[in-house]
Amino acid sequence: EPEVTQTPSHQVTQMGQEVILRCVPISNHLYFYWYRQILGQKVEFLVSFYNNEISEKSEIFDDQFSVERPDGSNFTLKIRSTKLEDSAMYFCASRDRGNQPQHFGDGTRLSIL
Amino acid sequence: KNEVEQSPQNLTAQEGEFITINCSYSVGISALHWLQQHPGGGIVSLFMLSSGKKKHGRLIATINIQEKHSSLHITASHPRDSAVYICAVRSEETSGSRLTFGEGTQLTVNP
Numbered sequence: 142e143p144e145v146t147q148t149p150s151h152q153v154t155q156m157g158q159e160v161i162l163r164c165v166p167i168s169n170h171l172y173f174y175w176y177r178q179i180l181g182q183k184v185e186f187l188v189s190f191y192n193n194e195i196s197e198k199s200e201i202f203d204d205q206f207s208v209e210r211p212d213g214s215n216f217t218l219k220i221r222s223t224k225l226e227d228s229a230m231y232f233c234a235s236r237d238r239g240n241q242p243q244h245f246g247d248g249t250r251l252s253i254l
Numbered sequence: 255k256n257e258v259e260q261s262p263q264n265l266t267a268q269e270g271e272f273i274t275i276n277c278s279y280s281v282g283i284s285a286l287h288w289l290q291q292h293p294g295g296g297i298v299s300l301f302m303l304s305s306g307k308k309k310h311g312r313l314i315a316t317i318n319i320q321e322k323h324s325s326l327h328i329t330a331s332h333p334r335d336s337a338v339y340i341c342a343v344r345s346e347e348t349s350g351s352r353l354t355f356g357e358g359t360q361l362t363v364n365p
Contacts, residue, residue: 172351174352174353176353176355178295183340183355183356183357183358184297184340184342184353184355185355186352186353186354189351189352197352199352230295232297236351240284240285240304241302242285242287242299242302243287243299243351243353244299245289245296245297245298245299246296247294247295247296247297248295248296248297250295
């Protein structure tokens with residue numbers, strides 16, 4: 142069964158550094174999402190992406206965050222200048238057109254030191 | 255008040271027991287998801303439903319749109335069912351298809 146894959150599985154970065162989290166969505170899917178889960182808390186929506194542009198973003202997704210689909214297969218989340226509070230599990234998801242479920246990757250655990 | 259409330263927060267059962275996890279939501283929705291999160295953190299989609307009932311193996315999910323309530327049932331529970339079960343809704347009110355998540359229910363099934 143096709144899967145959403147995320148790399149790396151764990152990223153450790155110094156505060157203030159830029160980080161790029163990578164996702165390869167399921168190949169025929171059209172809608173892409175990033176979510177995050179701070180340890181011990183619920184999963185929160187960050188951003189959705191369709192037709193090469195952001196379709197919706199949450200208040201968490203400020204100017205430090207950006208998303209890109211650079212080559213038609215990868216979907217990336219960039220955090221420009223990381224803060225301690227960016228430490229979390231970041232999940233990528235994708236779905237097909239129509240009333241279809243979102244499929245999640247295994248997540249990237251981001252640790253900011 | 256959270257848009258999505260789950261109960262119970264924690265549930266411990268003996269192998270073989272019938273388990274019910276509840277989800278209530280306060281907004282109009284176009285779909286509700288039940289998800290499973292294992293200790294490693296990965297999330298697996300179990301069901302997406304917008305009406306009625308769905309069954310997959312020992313798992314059954316029901317939804318009552320009028321009452322804004324859904325339940326996830328596990329029959330003949332097994333220790334491998336131990337995980338966090340999360341309810342998430344897709345609101346009618348947002349332009350996109352973002353999901354809003356509940357806090358999750360930690361299920362432990364003892365042998």
